[in-house]
Amino acid sequence: MEVKKTHYDVLGLEPFSEASAIRKKYRELALLHHPDKSQSSEEFLPIQDSYTYLRDHKEEYDRDLRNDMLAAYSVEQEADEIDDYDITVEDSIQFVTFECTQCCSEISKETNPSSLYNCDICSKFYIIK
Numbered sequence: 001m002e003v004k005k006t007h008y009d010v011l012g013l014e015p016f017s018e019a020s021a022i023r024k025k026y027r028e029l030a031l032l033h034h035p036d037k038s039q040s041s042e043e044f045l046p047i048q049d050s051y052t053y054l055r056d057h058k059e060e061y062d063r064d065l066r067n068d069m070l071a072a073y074s075v076e077q078e079a080d081e082i083d084d085y086d087i088t089v090e091d092s093i094q095f096v097t098f099e100c101t102q103c104c105s106e107i108s109k110e111t112n113p114s115s116l117y118n119c120d121i122c123s124k125f126y127i128i129k
């Protein structure tokens with residue numbers, strides 16, 4: 001399952017790192033990427049953005065991140081793996097089609113990088129490997 005890069009990833013930190021650890025890491029990276037020392041100020045911009053965001057919004061960001069991680073985890077736990085499916089292409093959009101094992105309705109969805117699909121009728125989640 002594809003996971004979006006978090007602000008912690010950008011800074012090379014573990015999720016939910018302490019504010020003091022974030023400041024320390026940011027200072028290290030700032031020295032490393034300082035425009036006077038290298039040509040990589042472009043690389044430094046996302047680091048600066050992530051640092052500023054965490055500095056100002058850490059509490060709500062951590063709460064949202066924790067919820068996202070829990071949601072992704074529980075969906076994967078409940079998803080059934082599907083082996084029997086068809087892939088079709090319409091107007092250069094790829095669709096996956098299979099039968100819902102729970103309510104027997106046909107599920108036809110545009111493919112996505114997470115490979116997770118839910119039934120519109122009964123909301124059951126499936127994962128296509």
Ligand SMILES: [Zn+2]
Pocket residue numbers: 100101102103104105119120121122123124
């Ligand atoms: Zn269903």
